[in-house]
Amino acid sequence: MNAPHGVLAVTHGLALVGLRARTVRIECALAPGIPSLRLVGLPDAAVREAGDRVRTAFARSRLHWPRERIVVNLAPADLPKFGSGFDLAIAAAVLVATRQVPAAALDGAWLFGEVGLDGSVRAVPGVLPAAEGARRAGAARLVVGDPAAPEAALVDGPDVLPVRDLGELRSVLADEQRARRASPAPYVLPGNGPDLRDVRGQAVARRAVELAAAGGHHLLLAGPPGCGKTMLARRLHGLLPPLSLPAALEVASLASLAGERAAEDPLSLEPPLREPHHSVSAAGLIGGGSGIPRPGELSLAHHGLLLLDELLETPRWVLDALRQPLERGEVLITRARAAVRYPASVLLVAATNPCPCGYLGSPTRACTCRPDRIERYRARLSGPLLDRLDLQVELRPVERDQLAGPPDGEDTATVAARVADARELAARRWGEGVWNRDAPAEQLRSTCRPTALRALARAVEDLGLSARSFDRSLRVARTIADLDDAERVDTVHVEEAVAYRLADAVAV
Structure with a gap:
């Protein structure tokens, strides 16, 4: 033979x-x-x-x-x-x-x-x-x-x-046996996760979570231990709408490439949720490794939620690696043998304590941190990265009556319905799959009243904010207007958007 x-x-x-x-x-x-x-x-x-x-x-x-x-x-x-x-x-x-x-x-x-x-x-x-x-x-x-x-x-x-x-x-x-044909894996719709109704109090943070889900805006939650930061962040995941089939295939491809998906697994239409530990390396977060670089947590959260709990326990140089990918929605990793691009369009939710002990500004417990320790701790979050977090919310401890009383907020299904309506408005305006966060700048401005633009410009000047803050606050205002079912962004929407950039709990 x-x-x-x-x-x-x-x-x-x-x-x-x-x-x-x-x-x-x-x-x-x-x-x-x-x-x-x-x-x-x-x-x-x-x-x-x-x-x-x-x-x-x-x-x-x-x-x-x-x-x-x-x-x-x-x-x-x-x-x-x-x-x-x-x-x-x-x-x-x-x-x-x-x-x-x-x-x-x-x-x-x-x-x-x-x-x-x-x-x-x-x-x-x-x-x-x-x-x-x-x-x-x-x-x-x-x-x-x-x-x-x-x-x-x-x-x-x-x-x-x-x-x-x-x-x-x-x-x-050899044509001695008829070839079998494969059937595609079945689809699985998102299941029921933890309910937003479980969170007591924190009305401002709830509103920020809704805005983040509706417009794709990155969110920072800062406050003492036990005030509900991680609870809110995880419940935000339940507000995200199911993935489209092309998006689900892209997410599954990344998981398959990383070896985190079994070939027989059904295709999930649930947006991914990634929660890397704060000790994660830059390669683990962004991607890397020897040979052909592998996708990191940022890309594995593509079309979903990346939750960074205990944000300021992560080294600054690791956090700063997020700056460019968050802006571009993709990761470019260059190595000697290959340069690869991975998609990284994520919704980033970060949670942190205001100081190493966690009790700075707490009405119930005194902070034990020296000023120099607090300064070093906060310096791990650089100004440019903080500037990219559209919504910055400071949480306070929940009052005793709220903890013991009945639920005082809406459930996930009610809020998710409003989020879906707002996303549908954005999709009709910008195109399928484009969030307000990523809307073209000129088209975005054309949906705003001149008085709103002037009010935002004054606020940026008075508060000493950057030009990026102007742009991102305008995008948040567009999402607020969509949730109000308003065709044009008005002054009231701009004022609320600016209020979410005034938190000083982690100011550097």
Whole structure:
């Protein structure tokens, strides 16, 4: 069954460079020499080990392995190749090179999966972005392991062909067995989370949470321990509307790439909620790592909520890494081998104490912090980052009567309905998926009364705020107007928006 020397078999695999999958042409040829398999084309250790996995899997599957030298080239040769997702494509190339299947069987087919020593085909992280890459490349079919098929089938485009093992792969390619078709994973709607009605008091903070959800405005909650900061932040997540299908696929692709999503998991339409610990590193928060950088917590919260509790316990240089991504809505990570972009359109909610002990300004307990400690603590939040937090609210301890009395606020469902109406107004005005936070500046100004603009300019000058504060306060005012069902932004909306930038609990 040995193929004549010079026969070249060609298959296609996929290399993940960030969220983008690039086609890799896998060329396999037999040559005279000591029986061996040589992989070229910048493979990493996991790719180089594919030879041992595939050769053992062939023997276990009772497939022919040639007694010649095998050379496999992964082109383009200057693109680094990482991971075990090339195993299946390499196995298919050897099958074609040894004429166990016809070369035409792989026309229009892309392959992505790991091969086990027993010949089974397994799922690998990044199936969703790989399927999207195959679609962009014009693939007619995408061959994956059985476990990965429901996830890959979520992408419209190529027919997804699941295979359990190399024996089934050979039978399907040789037209001895009919290929199975994969069914996409089911969708799951958001479930019921904690209720906003559980929070006692804090009327101003409740209003700020509603504004943040309606307009996508970043929110800072500052106050002593136990006043409800974290409760409010987590309940904000329940105010966010379900994701659209394209947004849900993008979120699932990031989770798949990070290895946090099982291939058989249903597609959730619930916005993500990420709560990294305050000891998180810059690479863990923004993304990074050796080789191709991986997405961090910021990108994994894309289209959802990033909650940074105990904000000022995080080192300043880690927090400052957020400044550019929050402004641009994406993360650009440049390394020696690759530069990758990850989407990072998040709603940031931060909670912090006013001082290290937490009781500065508390009417119930005296602060024990020295002034220099308080200054160093607050200096971890730089002025430029604070300026990017549109809503800054200082909370006070809840009064005893409020704690013991009945609920004094609206429930999540009532507030979420208003948020959905406000978002619908914004979508009709700016376009689907665009929040007031990201609205075009000139169009935003055209929805404001001249008196409102002049009032905001005076407030910015009187308070010594920045030009960015002017712009962001105007966007908050637009959200306030939408919640009031007002077509134009008026002075009253501007005054309320400016009030949310007066908190001095963490002023630097």
